[in-house]
Amino acid sequence: PPRTLIFLNQKGGVGKTTSSVNVAHALALSGYEVLGLDLDPQGHFAASLGLEGLDPGLDEIFFEGVGLLERAQPARERLRLVPPGPRLPEVEQMAGGRERGWILQRALTQLKQPFDYVVIDCPPSSGLLAINALLATDDVIMPVSCDYLALEGLAGLMRTLMRVEQGLNISTRKYVLVTRFNGQRRLPREVRGKLEEYFPGQVLYTPIRDNVALAEAPGFGQTVFEYRPESNGAKDYAALAEDIRLRRVLEA
Amino acid sequence: PPRTLIFLNQKGGVGKTTSSVNVAHALALSGYEVLGLDLDPQGHFAASLGLEGLDPGLDEIFFEGVGLLERAQPARERLRLVPPGPRLPEVEQMAGGRERGWILQRALTQLKQPFDYVVIDCPPSSGLLAINALLATDDVIMPVSCDYLALEGLAGLMRTLMRVEQGLNISTRKYVLVTRFNGQRRLPREVRGKLEEYFPGQVLYTPIRDNVALAEAPGFGQTVFEYRPESNGAKDYAALAEDIRLRRVLEA
Ligand SMILES: Nc1ncnc2c1ncn2[C@@H]1O[C@H](COP(=O)(O)OP(=O)(O)OP(=O)(O)O)[C@@H](O)[C@H]1O
Numbered sequence A, B: 001p002p003r004t005l006i007f008l009n010q011k012g013g014v015g016k017t018t019s020s021v022n023v024a025h026a027l028a029l030s031g032y033e034v035l036g037l038d039l040d041p042q043g044h045f046a047a048s049l050g051l052e053g054l055d056p057g058l059d060e061i062f063f064e065g066v067g068l069l070e071r072a073q074p075a076r077e078r079l080r081l082v083p084p085g086p087r088l089p090e091v092e093q094m095a096g097g098r099e100r101g102w103i104l105q106r107a108l109t110q111l112k113q114p115f116d117y118v119v120i121d122c123p124p125s126s127g128l129l130a131i132n133a134l135l136a137t138d139d140v141i142m143p144v145s146c147d148y149l150a151l152e153g154l155a156g157l158m159r160t161l162m163r164v165e166q167g168l169n170i171s172t173r174k175y176v177l178v179t180r181f182n183g184q185r186r187l188p189r190e191v192r193g194k195l196e197e198y199f200p201g202q203v204l205y206t207p208i209r210d211n212v213a214l215a216e217a218p219g220f221g222q223t224v225f226e227y228r229p230e231s232n233g234a235k236d237y238a239a240l241a242e243d244i245r246l247r248r249v250l251e252a
């Protein structure tokens, strides 16, 4: 079965989508078969890859039980993406009980095609969509931008995850990804230092530096590897994809 | 009655909280009585002002009909803040019909204390909390950070607001606030240019420049006017508060 990763953080603008796009493409470029799921009704994972984004997608998986492969669109060589679909916001109001949380997980077990990785981009919220992602995944990667408010939210997020997982009797491996790092500024260095201290063995080895190429690439529907392959953004995300693959973290 | 402003954008990390904090304090420093409402369960508006943030707040206004003043905490001279309260996330699942959208608006009409301004910080989502903010407000201010994904989301947000307002037969005045501006970079200049072009008469006059003081201040529980009053961040937010007060926009 594929290894499933989700980029999760209810704090906005910390780099969930930027990481989903560039880690998914880095893995595909390394020869792995990757399926991307755009779980954010905003559809930025799809848009960043240059896809139209208005087609039906995950909404039909939730509401009509359509198979993931039927709604997966070719995005790059070895990379397919299921867009959110126009009705995805309505999932949050879906009627039903506990089984609603397992819809995505069940859809993944029914995948006939072998994938090496599934990469899920989550919205900045914690409702039914986020629960579905959590119950479908092996690894939770929490991007944390190097500023105070993002750090402040992380402890609460970790506690919430532990509580939710205990209640559902599941467990995932959790990693912290340092994003928007700038080694010359005091606040980013302090935030990164605190993350290493509070989450020993969980902070992924490569921080993603602040790099304008990462912000510009989506405007062209390109990943950073296409838009500016020599940039720090491309180097950092290539290294990060390897960290994720090998589970390479900062030692305590 | 007070003039009510909401900082709204379902895109994350665009500066809703940073703007709520510093515009609210700028107005209080100019002599106006300001009531802040922290509608984000993450409680960052409260945290950025140095408040504890775990006390009951807006959750009791929604669930028990407690008055806003009873849960408002003194934050600064002429600035009080109602924190979210620990149960605010449960509001999204509240049972009931159309009347659920009007709870905040009704609570504001029942305010016995005269305030000049009410400043509401919204979460990066579009559920029942956002609807309550929309139905309670006069002005919607949409912070847009100078990057492609924030610009991409704005057109959709405007359309959604128009549709929601038509359905509820209300109307608000809508403004765009340019944030994280950096005049030396191409992408921020392009994004700002496009905003002026697509939204003539709606873009607030002063862009907020990228300024590290704005990111550092919350870590000390201070507004930028306390933390670094001579910074560009302080100058820009002081000018923006005047723009908001006078409805000063870029002409087409
Ligand atoms: N390392 C970086 N350097 C420069 N810009 C970045 C970097 N990471 C992300 N950005 C930019 O910051 C903005 C926010 O990033 P992104 O959209 O990936 O965050 P997000 O967590 O997915 O946001 P949301 O919570 O809205 O889904 C984007 O415009 C992106 O291009």
Ligand SMILES: Nc1ncnc2c1ncn2[C@@H]1O[C@H](COP(=O)(O)OP(=O)(O)OP(=O)(O)O)[C@@H](O)[C@H]1O
Residues within 6 Å of the ligand: A010, A011, A012, A013, A124, A147, A148, A149, A150, B011, B012, B013, B014, B015, B016, B017, B018, B019, B040, B044, B122, B123, B124, B179, B180, B181, B208, B209, B210, B211, B212, B213, B214, B215, B216, B218
């Ligand atoms: N003009 C600016 N210059 C530098 N840093 C900024 C600026 N505006 C905001 N920031 C920083 O960027 C981060 C995101 O800003 P903020 O939390 O205000 O956005 P938000 O829209 O409220 O996010 P969310 O969607 O999670 O509620 C914060 O750490 C903040 O300190």
Ligand SMILES: [Mg+2]
Residues within 6 Å of the ligand: A016, A017, A018, A040, A044, A121, A122, A123
């Ligand atoms: Mg995103």
Ligand SMILES: [Mg+2]
Residues within 6 Å of the ligand: B016, B017, B018, B040, B044, B121, B122, B123
């Ligand atoms: Mg906020």
